[in-house]
Amino acid sequence: MAAAPRRGKPAGGRDPAPDRAAAIGQYRRRAATYDLELAAFEPLRREAVRRLGLRPGETVLDVACGTGLSFGLLHAALGPQGRIVGVEQSHEMLERARRRVADEGWHHVELIESPVEDFAWRGRADAALLHFxxxxxQQPRAVDRVLAHLRPGARIVATGLKWAPRWALAVNAAVRVAAWRSTTTLAGLDRPWRLLEARIGPMTVEARLVGAVYVAQGVVPSHR
Ligand SMILES: C[S@@+](CC[C@H](N)C(=O)[O-])C[C@H]1O[C@@H](n2cnc3c(N)ncnc32)[C@H](O)[C@@H]1O
Structure with missing residues (x-):
């Protein structure tokens, strides 16, 4: 049986770090219904891809690409000369991404089945999408791995759940339920882009849905 997500706070009162085995189990169970569940968030996906400012012929990393729901939008922005590199650790999610690529006949999509914190790819992309x-x-090694595969000046857009303001109790209850389903840690939900920002410098962040969702964007500095 798949490992259950670790939810309880340990003795120190801190939320646990992400749990790889739990995440793999979570998305093995969710893969078949994932695309339907995400339908309500498609406007946010469109916004995230638009904010990447992709140009024809560029290369984009789709970090933890899931079933490849962003590929169509990325493909449209990059054109046939562009490249999409999708990294994903869930075999079941990536199988669906593979099928999507085959069905569409896209030849410029490279899929890598690996935890982001360990992935290897020979190249440096022009942009990275971290959508949900x-x-x-929340993993320093994973963030470093992404940045190691981006050129100076590359654009990054990260989106996802976050805690709404404290007064929005019902909204935060919904965030908790959604996070329970889609992450293995509640740690960092106050400012999910914190590690990224610590490495690349200030990001532009906008909140959506009463603060339950964010869109953060930044640029890899040239001195990295
Ligand atoms: C909410 S889904 C988002 C999928 C996709 N980015 C999208 O826009 O639909 C989160 C994805 O992150 C993947 N994931 C979680 N932790 C990961 C890790 N450390 N390395 C690679 N993939 C990871 C999960 O398997 C899942 O497919």
Missing amino acids: THDVL
Whole structure:
């Protein structure tokens, strides 16, 4: 049986770090229904891809790409000369991404089945999309791995759940339920882009849905 997500706070009172085995189990169970569940968030996906400012012929990393729901939008922005590199650790999610790529006949999509914190790819992309990838953003090694595969000046857009203001009790109850389903840690939900920002410098962040969702964007500095 798949490992259950670790939810309880340990003795120190801190939320646990992301749990790889739990995440793999979570998305093995969710893969078949994932695309339907995400339908309500498609406007946010469109906004995230638009904010990447992709140009024809560029290369984009789709970090924790899931079933490849962003590929169509990325493909449209990059054109046939562009490249999409999708990294994903869930075999079941990536199988669906593979099928999507085959069905569409896209030849410029490379899929890598790996935890982001360990992935290897020979190249440096022009942009990275981290759409609803909370567990990835909470792991220093994963964030470093993403940045190691981006060129100076590359654009990054991260989106996802976050805690709404304290007074929005019902909204935060909904965030908790959604996070329970899609992440393995509640740690960092106050400012999910914190690790990324610590490495690349100030990001522009906008909140959506009464503060329950964020869109953060930044640029890899040239001195990294
Ligand atoms: C909410 S889904 C988002 C999928 C996709 N980015 C999208 O926009 O639909 C989170 C994804 O992150 C993947 N994931 C979580 N932790 C990961 C890690 N450390 N390395 C690679 N993938 C990871 C999960 O398997 C899942 O597919």
